[in-house]
Amino acid sequence: MDAAVTARGLTRRFGDVTAVDQLDLDIPRARIYGFLGPNGSGKSTTIRMLCGLLRPTAGSVEVLGHDATLESEIVRRRIGYMTQRFSLYEDLSTDENLDFIAEIYGLPRSEKQQRISAARREYRLDDLRRQRAGTMSGGQRQRLALAAATLHRPELLLLDEPTSAVDPQSRREFWESLFDLVEAGTTILVSTHYMDEAERCHQLAILDRGRIAAEGAPKALMQAIDAAVIEVSCDQPRSAHHVLEDLDQVRSVTQLGSRLHILVDPTVSEPEALIRQRLRDAGLASQVERTAASLEDVFVAATRKPLEVAA
Amino acid sequence: MSAWRRIKAIAAKEARQLGRDRLTVGMVVGIPLMQIVLFGYAINLDVRHLSAGVADQADTSWSRQLIADMEASQVLRFDTRVATAEALTEAMRLGEIAVGVYVPADFERRLVDPARPAAQLLVDGSDPTILNIAAQLLQMPAPSRPQQTSTTSGLFELRNFYNPERRSAVQIVPALIGVILTMTMVLFTAVAIVRERERGNLELLITTPVRTVELMLGKLIPYILIGLLQVSIVLLVGRLLFHVPLRGDLGDVYLAALAFIGASLTLGLLISTLARTQFQAMQLTLFIFLPSILLSGFMFPFDGMPVVAQRIAEVLPLTHFVRLSRGIILRGAEVGELASEIRALLIFFGVAITLAVLRFRKRLD
Numbered sequence: 001m002d003a004a005v006t007a008r009g010l011t012r013r014f015g016d017v018t019a020v021d022q023l024d025l026d027i028p029r030a031r032i033y034g035f036l037g038p039n040g041s042g043k044s045t046t047i048r049m050l051c052g053l054l055r056p057t058a059g060s061v062e063v064l065g066h067d068a069t070l071e072s073e074i075v076r077r078r079i080g081y082m083t084q085r086f087s088l089y090e091d092l093s094t095d096e097n098l099d100f101i102a103e104i105y106g107l108p109r110s111e112k113q114q115r116i117s118a119a120r121r122e123y124r125l126d127d128l129r130r131q132r133a134g135t136m137s138g139g140q141r142q143r144l145a146l147a148a149a150t151l152h153r154p155e156l157l158l159l160d161e162p163t164s165a166v167d168p169q170s171r172r173e174f175w176e177s178l179f180d181l182v183e184a185g186t187t188i189l190v191s192t193h194y195m196d197e198a199e200r201c202h203q204l205a206i207l208d209r210g211r212i213a214a215e216g217a218p219k220a221l222m223q224a225i226d227a228a229v230i231e232v233s234c235d236q237p238r239s240a241h242h243v244l245e246d247l248d249q250v251r252s253v254t255q256l257g258s259r260l261h262i263l264v265d266p267t268v269s270e271p272e273a274l275i276r277q278r279l280r281d282a283g284l285a286s287q288v289e290r291t292a293a294s295l296e297d298v299f300v301a302a303t304r305k306p307l308e309v310a311a
Numbered sequence: 312m313s314a315w316r317r318i319k320a321i322a323a324k325e326a327r328q329l330g331r332d333r334l335t336v337g338m339v340v341g342i343p344l345m346q347i348v349l350f351g352y353a354i355n356l357d358v359r360h361l362s363a364g365v366a367d368q369a370d371t372s373w374s375r376q377l378i379a380d381m382e383a384s385q386v387l388r389f390d391t392r393v394a395t396a397e398a399l400t401e402a403m404r405l406g407e408i409a410v411g412v413y414v415p416a417d418f419e420r421r422l423v424d425p426a427r428p429a430a431q432l433l434v435d436g437s438d439p440t441i442l443n444i445a446a447q448l449l450q451m452p453a454p455s456r457p458q459q460t461s462t463t464s465g466l467f468e469l470r471n472f473y474n475p476e477r478r479s480a481v482q483i484v485p486a487l488i489g490v491i492l493t494m495t496m497v498l499f500t501a502v503a504i505v506r507e508r509e510r511g512n513l514e515l516l517i518t519t520p521v522r523t524v525e526l527m528l529g530k531l532i533p534y535i536l537i538g539l540l541q542v543s544i545v546l547l548v549g550r551l552l553f554h555v556p557l558r559g560d561l562g563d564v565y566l567a568a569l570a571f572i573g574a575s576l577t578l579g580l581l582i583s584t585l586a587r588t589q590f591q592a593m594q595l596t597l598f599i600f601l602p603s604i605l606l607s608g609f610m611f612p613f614d615g616m617p618v619v620a621q622r623i624a625e626v627l628p629l630t631h632f633v634r635l636s637r638g639i640i641l642r643g644a645e646v647g648e649l650a651s652e653i654r655a656l657l658i659f660f661g662v663a664i665t666l667a668v669l670r671f672r673k674r675l676d
Binding site (some may be wrong): 090 | 314321323327331511515516517519520521674676
């Protein structure tokens with residue numbers, strides 16, 4: 001089967017700012033494909049180009065076999081889009097919002113009620129039928145938004161940072177729902193800046209300043225990391241941080257409580273020895289060992305800067 | 312078929328949201344009621360106890376008789392007495408009096424001289440009510456003197472300070488329908504699309520199969536009904552409180568109102584596609600509202616305006632509606648006789664909705 005999304009040289013500029021720069025994408029069907037990147041890395045802009053909301057400055061993008069710009073109306077019937085900000089009507093109730101969406105997509109009258117009640121059951125909205133969206137919690141709103149985005153059974157679901165306003169428990173449930181959809185054949189493209197979410201994707205693209213810095217399955221990315229990952233445990237992690245940062249071979253230092261994750265240039269033959277030596281010279285007692293890369297390490301190695309997120 | 316379904320869905324959604332917005336619901340009924348009551352009473356001719364001033368330089372029994380007669384009519388209340396005409400003018404400038412009576416020292420001689428007015432009535436013409444009262448006072452007979460049965464010149468010479476035009480209650484109420492509709496209709500739709508943009512709803516809406524025309528028409532429908540409701544309120548209150556006659560056909564009034572509502576709503580939609588924020592939309596609405604009120608013939612007679620102003624006025628829907636409503640309600644004209652005005656409104660509607668649809672893109676850039 002052909003790819004759900006194919007992009008070649010996809011570029012979008014806003015004035016002098018290049019938000020998306022020469023992006024090539026091949027998103028396979030019935031998979032969860034993730035965009036991982038900080039704010040401003042081009043995630044939202046790319047998604048908006050896929051659903052025809054923004055025109056590319058250069059390059060081409062095909063969604064479900066149609067040109068996303070020229071044939072956007074055809075594409076729009078077959079995709080579902082969940083915006084970053086809640087975009088259903090806050091002054092309408094669950095049922096009113098779902099009914100509105102069903103009418104707009106022209107669901108067959110015979111199926112409409114049945115599909116709405118199925119969606120209510122699936123996304124646990126039965127107790128919220130008459131509640132207005134504006135008075136719901138972040139998790140409830142997000143379930144409603146997902147129910148609305150999937151009501152017309154789209155082949156491709158675009159989710160732009162869907163879980164930014166949601167607690168961890170709701171996030172888990174949300175991802176369970178996504179896997180159910182994928183099992184039913186839906187392709188999902190999700191953007192996130194959460195590592196744990198990114199790790200759940202089948203395939204991942206790490207975006208940095210509008211470019212793909214790394215791409216692949218999360219596990220493969222972690223195994224193929226282009227750096228040695230060293231973990232240091234010590235009593236004075238701040239001092240160790242400063243000492244190690246100055247080493248030319250050290251690409252980055254990330255502190256995790258009393259531990260430090262250090263990415264060392266892969267050309268260094270014995271990275272543990274290098275780190276151990278440096279810390280001993282500085283008079284810092286520590287435990288140094290090599291460890292497996294986490295996704296955050298992959299991200300840091302790919303973008304050469306720690307991910308800055310508002311947690 | 313599915314297009315009609317989408318239009319209905321948009322209209323139903325819009326109506327529902329509107330019904331939940333208490334302030335807007337209040338405006339729908341409150342604005343016409345408030346406006347007609349305010350305008351209606353301001354132009355009520357039966358006003359009493361206006362504060363007045365007098366400068367009686369004659370100070371004879373005749374002049375005192377004149378002042379007493381005026382006070383007895385209960386229209387004026389003389390609580391300011393000054394010595395000179397200048398002091399009278401000053402009191403008016405300060406807003407202490409609305410009407411001033413100046414009786415010159417040679418009052419008695421002037422009374423018998425047909426070439427010269429006997430006294431002067433100073434009127435604060437910035438308020439149309441007062442001007443109307445002045446018109447009444449001008450009809451007042453001179454204090455009677457047995458040997459002199461009539462004076463060919465009037466008792467007073469009218470000096471209108473601030474207002475070049477007189478108008479009456481019935482002239483205002485029919486046109487007021489148009490003013491109220493301009494105020495509410497343009498504003499409602501001007502914020503309609505901008506609001507969805509600000510709240511983020513538009514980003515979702517434009518990724519659905521809904522077409523621009525469907526979105527626009529769906530948004531118009533509830534407001535058309537609201538407009539007709541407001542017309543009814545103004546007509547009813549105008550009749551009950553101010554006895555405004557309806558000489559033409561009621562159906563014709565609604566027909567004209569419908570054309571005008573359509574033109575005003577699409578004007579609002581056009582504004583909505585130009586503005587980025589609700590605040591901008593409101594400013595643009597005001598930008599339309601002021602010339603509409605000033606140039607439409609509602610406040611000043613159309614024929615008296617400079618040609619440039621007339622050209623601008625011809626573009627504004629309110630101008631055509633003022634002619635229609637005065638024609639139908641007051642002169643008993645039929646809508647067919649005013650077809651050119653209806654046509655102008657329909658052309659405006661067509662052009663505005665085309666521009667709005669063309670300007671609105673189902674995109675964010």
